[in-house]
Amino acid sequence: MTEAALPVPSGVETSKTRPSRNSTLKLMRYVVIKLISLFIAVTIGVYLTILIANMGGYVDEILKGQIRESISVSISMDPTKKNLTMAERGQLIDELVALEEHRLGLDQPFLLRSFRFLGRALTLNLGRAQRMASDSGSKLVRNIILERLPPTLLLMGTSSMSLFFITLFIALFLSRNYGSLLDKLVIALSPTSAAPAWFYGIFLLLLFAAVLAWLPFGGMVDAPPPEAPIDYALSLVRHLILPVIAWLISGFFAGVYGYRTFFLIFSMEDYVELARAKGLTSREIERRYVLRPTLPNIITNFALTVIGLWNGATILETVFNWPGIGRLIYQAVGLYDSPVIIGTTVINAYLLAITVFLLDFIYALVDPRVRVGSGGPRS
Amino acid sequence: MNALKRSLKELANYPSAIGGGIIILFLVFLAVYAIVTIPYSEAIRLWRGGEEIWGDNPRIVPPAWTNFFRRAKQPETIVLDSRDPADLISKTVTEISEGMWDVVMTFDFDYNYDAFPQDLIVFMNAAFVEKGPFVSMFWITPDGREIRLGEVTAKRSETYRFAQDERLLRRLKGVDPQIALFADPDKETPTVLKGKYQLRIDAVIFEENADLEAKFIAYGKVHGLAGTDHRRRDLTIALLWGTPIALSFGLLAALGTSVITMAIAAIGVWFGGVVDELIQRITQINILLPTLPILIMVGTFQSRSIWVILGWIILLNLFGGAIISFRAVFLQIKESPYIEAARSYGASSWRIIFLYLVPRIIPVLIPNLVNGIPAFVFLEASLALLGLGDPVLPTWGKLIDDARSNGALYNAQYFWVMEPAILLMLAGLGFAMMGFALDRVFNPRLREV
Numbered sequence: 001m002t003e004a005a006l007p008v009p010s011g012v013e014t015s016k017t018r019p020s021r022n023s024t025l026k027l028m029r030y031v032v033i034k035l036i037s038l039f040i041a042v043t044i045g046v047y048l049t050i051l052i053a054n055m056g057g058y059v060d061e062i063l064k065g066q067i068r069e070s071i072s073v074s075i076s077m078d079p080t081k082k083n084l085t086m087a088e089r090g091q092l093i094d095e096l097v098a099l100e101e102h103r104l105g106l107d108q109p110f111l112l113r114s115f116r117f118l119g120r121a122l123t124l125n126l127g128r129a130q131r132m133a134s135d136s137g138s139k140l141v142r143n144i145i146l147e148r149l150p151p152t153l154l155l156m157g158t159s160s161m162s163l164f165f166i167t168l169f170i171a172l173f174l175s176r177n178y179g180s181l182l183d184k185l186v187i188a189l190s191p192t193s194a195a196p197a198w199f200y201g202i203f204l205l206l207l208f209a210a211v212l213a214w215l216p217f218g219g220m221v222d223a224p225p226p227e228a229p230i231d232y233a234l235s236l237v238r239h240l241i242l243p244v245i246a247w248l249i250s251g252f253f254a255g256v257y258g259y260r261t262f263f264l265i266f267s268m269e270d271y272v273e274l275a276r277a278k279g280l281t282s283r284e285i286e287r288r289y290v291l292r293p294t295l296p297n298i299i300t301n302f303a304l305t306v307i308g309l310w311n312g313a314t315i316l317e318t319v320f321n322w323p324g325i326g327r328l329i330y331q332a333v334g335l336y337d338s339p340v341i342i343g344t345t346v347i348n349a350y351l352l353a354i355t356v357f358l359l360d361f362i363y364a365l366v367d368p369r370v371r372v373g374s375g376g377p378r379s
Numbered sequence: 380m381n382a383l384k385r386s387l388k389e390l391a392n393y394p395s396a397i398g399g400g401i402i403i404l405f406l407v408f409l410a411v412y413a414i415v416t417i418p419y420s421e422a423i424r425l426w427r428g429g430e431e432i433w434g435d436n437p438r439i440v441p442p443a444w445t446n447f448f449r450r451a452k453q454p455e456t457i458v459l460d461s462r463d464p465a466d467l468i469s470k471t472v473t474e475i476s477e478g479m480w481d482v483v484m485t486f487d488f489d490y491n492y493d494a495f496p497q498d499l500i501v502f503m504n505a506a507f508v509e510k511g512p513f514v515s516m517f518w519i520t521p522d523g524r525e526i527r528l529g530e531v532t533a534k535r536s537e538t539y540r541f542a543q544d545e546r547l548l549r550r551l552k553g554v555d556p557q558i559a560l561f562a563d564p565d566k567e568t569p570t571v572l573k574g575k576y577q578l579r580i581d582a583v584i585f586e587e588n589a590d591l592e593a594k595f596i597a598y599g600k601v602h603g604l605a606g607t608d609h610r611r612r613d614l615t616i617a618l619l620w621g622t623p624i625a626l627s628f629g630l631l632a633a634l635g636t637s638v639i640t641m642a643i644a645a646i647g648v649w650f651g652g653v654v655d656e657l658i659q660r661i662t663q664i665n666i667l668l669p670t671l672p673i674l675i676m677v678g679t680f681q682s683r684s685i686w687v688i689l690g691w692i693i694l695l696n697l698f699g700g701a702i703i704s705f706r707a708v709f710l711q712i713k714e715s716p717y718i719e720a721a722r723s724y725g726a727s728s729w730r731i732i733f734l735y736l737v738p739r740i741i742p743v744l745i746p747n748l749v750n751g752i753p754a755f756v757f758l759e760a761s762l763a764l765l766g767l768g769d770p771v772l773p774t775w776g777k778l779i780d781d782a783r784s785n786g787a788l789y790n791a792q793y794f795w796v797m798e799p800a801i802l803l804m805l806a807g808l809g810f811a812m813m814g815f816a817l818d819r820v821f822n823p824r825l826r827e828v
Contacts, residue, residue, distance in 0.1 A: 041660070045667035052673050055680040191395070191811030194753035195804060196761065202779065202788075202796060210788045217789070314671055315761045319783075330765055333675045341672060349667045 038353045043122060049345040050117050053338040060106055062336055063130070064097075067104075071096045104130070117342065124350075126343040131335045132328075141343040144328065151220055152324030156313065158240060159197075159247035160305045167252060168298065171259030175290075176282070178264060186256050193254030198315040201246035205319070208242060215242055218321035243320045247313070262297065266290050299362055303355050386742075386820050396816030402809030410623035422620045426612060426773045436611040437497045437598035439785075441794040446601055451493035456599040459486045459578075461592045479583060482512070486578040486595045493571055495558045497598040499541035501580070505533040507589040512582040514539075514591065518560050521574025526550075526560065533582070533591060557597075606794050608778070609785045617773035618798055624774050625756050625806055628685060632758075633751035635693035637701060641744055644705035645736050648713055649728060658702070665698040671761075678767030685759060685769040692755065701747065705740065712739050742821035750814035753807040760803055775799035 054060065072093055075081050081089065101107045105116075120127055126141035133139050134147045174183045209217045216222070221235045266272070272289045280288075314326035321327075325344060332340035390396040417425070425432060435458050446452050459466045461484050470484045505511050516528035516539070529544040531537060541547065541556035551559040554569075563572040582591045605614035647658035670692075677691050712718065713736070721731050762768065763776025764783070778799040782788075787795040 037660075037663075041663045041667055044664045048664070048668060049673070052676055055676070188395070191399075191808050191815055194757070194807035194811035196757050198761065198764065199757065199800070199803065202783070202800060205788055206793060206796060210791060210793070314675075315764055318765060329669075329672050330675060333672065333679050334766075336679070341676065345669050345672065348669055352667055 034357060038357060042349045042353050043118070045349050046121050046342070046346050047114070047118050049349075050114050050121070050338075050342055053341045053345075054110065054114070060110060063104070064101060064106060067100050067106075068093070068097050071100065121342055121346045124346070126346065127339050129332075129337050129340050131337045132332060132340055141339050144340060145325065145343055145347065148323060148325045148328045151322060152317070152326065154236075155240065155243055155317070155322055155324060159244040162244065163248050163251045163255065164302060164305050166248070167255035167259055171256045171263060172286070174256065174260045175263035175267065176286075178260070183260070186253055186260070189253040190257040191253075193250055193252070195250060196315070197243075197247045197250040197313060198319045200249045201243060201316055201319045204242045204246050215239075218319070220323055239320075243316055243322060246316065259298075262294060263290055266294050300359065303359050306355060389820050390816055393816035393819065395812040396820075399809045399812030399814075399816065402805055403813060406622055406626060406806055406809060409619065410626050413619035414623055417616065417619065422616055422773070423771060425616045426620075427771065433607070433611040433613065435596055436607045436613060437600065437602055438607065438611050439609055439787075439790075439792055439795065440497065440600050440602045440606055441792075442604055442606045442614075442798075443601040444604070445794070452491075453494045453600040454490070454492035454496050454597070455601055457488050457490075457496075457597040458594065459488060459596075460594040461486075462594075475583070478587075479585060480589075482580075482582040482584055482591055484580045484582075484591075484593060486580070486593075488576055488597075489574070490561060490571070490576050490597075491573045492599075494600055495561050495569070495571060497557065497600055498596075499557050499560070500596050500598070501539040501541075501578075502594040502596070503531075503533050503537040503539065504592045505535055505537065505589070506591075507535075507584070507586050510585045510589075511535075512584040512589060512591050514580060514582040517579040517581065519577040519579065520560070521572055521576060522564075524564070528556075605798055608781055608795065614778065614795070614798060617778050618775070618802060620773050621775040621778070621799065621802065624685070624769075624772055625759065625803070628689060628759050629752040629756040629806070629810070632689055632692050632755035633748050635689075636696035636699065637744060637748045637751060639693065639697055640699060640701045641705050641737065641740060642732075643697065644702045645709055645732050645740075647702075648706055648709035649732050649736065658698070662698045662700075662702050665695070666700065668695065670695050674758075674762060675765060675767060678762060678765075683767050683770050685772065685774070688759075688762065688767075692758065704747075705743070708740055708743055709736060712736055746814050746818040746821055749810055749817055752810040752814075756803065756806050756810075775803050779803075 075089060075093055075096070081092070084092065098107065105113055124142075126145070128139045129141050129144055132144055134144045136143070136147065138144065170186075174180075174186060177183060205217060208215045216239055218239075220239050221232060222239075226232045226235050267285075267290045269289075272285060275285050275289050314330055316322070317324045317326035318330055329341060329344055332338075332344070413422075435456065437456055440453075443455055459468060461468045461470060466486075468484055468486055470482065473481050473483075475481050501516065503514065511533045513530070514533050514537075515530040518526040518528055520526070527550070528541065529539060529547050531539055541560070544556070547556055554562075558569050561571050561576075562569045578595050580591075580593050584591065603613050603615055605618050607613055643658060647655040673695060674688060674691060677688060681687065718731060718735055721735050726735070759768075759774060760776030760779065763774055763780045766780065766784075768774055768777035768780060776799070779796060782792070782795040782799075787793070
């Protein structure tokens with residue numbers, strides 16, 4: 001889904017030479033328009049998420065019911081309130097419920113609250129979680145997310161980055177040796193990427209954790225965590241191996257196939273033939289005439305990798321009990337904790353928007369056909 | 380249309396298309412077989428019915444055919460019911476004294492397996508008015524030993540679990556009954572004594588019209604075609620019925636998203652201007668929405684029915700990334716001379732969109748559609764793995780989830796994970812292989828490389 005957020009070079013008009021002062025002005029204008037349009041998109045996206053995360057106010061009803069129940073129970077268990085009459089007790093419960101609902105802001109209409117949510121979300125004032133807490137005991141959504149971010153970055157960073165570079169280099173190698181046995185093997189195996197990483201994760205767990213007992217079943221470090229930093233790092237690595245391999249398997253063959261085909265298509269262009277006729281070495285051809293024009297697409301893919309990295313992999317993390325953002329979302333949904341869900345979505349939306357924005361500039365650097373400010377991409 | 384036929388013929392040149400086709404045909408056959416042999420309501424009953432439906436099955440055992448690969452043959456479940464004439468149970472009633480009758484039932488069975496059963500249970504149903512029958516049970520081994528089991532005063536429905544009878548356990552010196560009763564007494568390590576076993580149930584009834592029926596079950600260690608799960612359910616039903624569900628879910632989701640997305644892209648390109656701009660803005664917003672968290676929320680708050688989830692998936696993908704690639708193709712087609720010709724003779728916009736623009740994109744649409752199916756099949760499984768599977772229907776994803784949450788991997792119950800996983804893999808591979816070949820047939824640019 002995410003790829004559409006990225007600008008497509010073909011939609012960009014070619015640049016014309018123009019005075020530099022004028023172009024700075026145009027650049028400014030372009031940046032402002034782009035930022036505004038992205039901000040509007042983020043706002044609407046976040047508001048939709050707020051509506052969905054609260055199921056149009058339905059979650060409030062669940063929360064109200066839970067508040068009433070817990071207050072009723074605590075009053076009926078309280079020995080000092082034993083000799084109250086039914087009416088008095090009912091009144092007391094009503095008062096406490098109203099107080100608690102007021103504390104959580106549930107006494108206001110949902111529409112009003114949804115806009116307040118939106119305002120706070122957009123200013124990254126993510127508020128307090130309703131139920132969840134970070135391991136250090138903080139109820140602030142920001143702290144909860146910050147605590148979960150390093151594990152996700154570690155897992156997704158290791159797996160996505162290694163996948164990206166490994167596929168790229170092997171694809172280059174295969175495009176050089178196109179038609180070889182290895183090449184055919186990779187093509188034949190590319191449909192295996194239809195299965196997601198968690199699926200291979202289960203097989204890997206079965207083989208290496210259950211049957212061979214070489215590697216742990218899940219989690220991030222041994223329990224209790226080792227004291228010495230080296231032992232800690234080793235334990236971390238041991239826990240990283242299986243999820244990273246699962247990620248690699250699920251992305252490898254299709255990734256290599258995709259890049260390889262891409263490189264081949266570009267290496268069949270006429271100018272490559274010409275370069276070959278001129279007697280340039282294949283290494284030079286590759287660098288100047290194949291890699292250069294494919295760079296924008298490679299960068300797009302890299303950006304997509306980075307975005308996926310923030311997102312985490314909800315199910316892979318769940319299968320491997322990895323304490324990251326993905327698992328956080330899953331847990332938050334299970335606890336009806338809408339501030340946490342909205343918080344992660346907001347951060348994700350911002351990161352996505354920033355990436356889209358930055359990509360425009362990176363494109364301009366690597367692709368001479370694209371110049372920032374020349375009317376603006378139509379994406 | 381002829382071009383389409385030619386393309387399909389060309390498909391036969393691709394081994395991956397043939398492989399994928401065979402897998403898809405196999406799955407379709409499995410789906411049709413499931414729907415025809417087990418009607419929907421019957422499948423639900425078998426999967427959701429309750430203890431009386433699967434009570435006779437053993438708990439978490441691998442399929443029976445695994446015995447073929449084993450040296451030590453694992454036992455299958457033995458069920459002997461005094462109400463079933465086929466089980467050849469002798470039942471005699473003799474009057475002992477005034478107002479007292481003796482009912483003797485003997486259950487004979489051969490036990491020629493190499494391993495001990497999982498569990499032993501006798502279910503009794505007594506018919507009486509005031510005083511229930513007094514039941515004592517005896518176990519006769521092939522070498523002629525008679526072991527006294529427990530005694531119970533039967534209620535209307537009574538369950539005698541061998542392993543929970545403390546006195547029997549003491550008499551067997553603490554060895555579990557399902558082992559001690561079948562073991563050869565002369566061997567150091569417990570070894571099965573093969574041969575004809577007999578269970579005698581001796582009931583004294585105190586009323587003229589009182590009666591006792593009994594059912595003896597020696598739960599085996601293998602079961603049926605696919606084994607059983609933690610609730611003793613036969614996995615065959617879920618594996619079979621998972622097929623039509625996975626196929627229809629994948630196909631409908633892929634069809635819904637790609638066809639509607641394509642139509643939207645076509646409309647946007649044709650009308651251009653504000654419409655196009657609006658569609659692109661919506662796409663941009665749609666991309667910022669987190670799909671999986673929203674689906675998790677829908678599953679938690681609204682409904683876990685896979686048809687509701689399907690609706691949401693289509694809704695969330697209407698303005699998805701595919702619009703961009705469809706749009707690029709449509710922009711090219713829009714400029715072709717035949718469109719101009721159509722416009723010049725006064726064809727209406729809708730006619731041009733649906734009769735001239737859309738058919739031209741089928742080469743892009745078909746591979747896109749087939750390649751999309753595995754993603755949705757796995758998405759359903761992913762949601763099930765998060766505990767958001769359909770509450771009624773048995774699906775492959777739910778089987779994996781059940782297995783995982785019941786520690787099948789820790790307890791070496793691999794069949795439980797592997798069976799649905801292999802079917803999922805087959806479905807994924809079949810469509811991906813077919814899509815791969817289609818892609819090459821319809822995209823000549825790919826064919827050269």
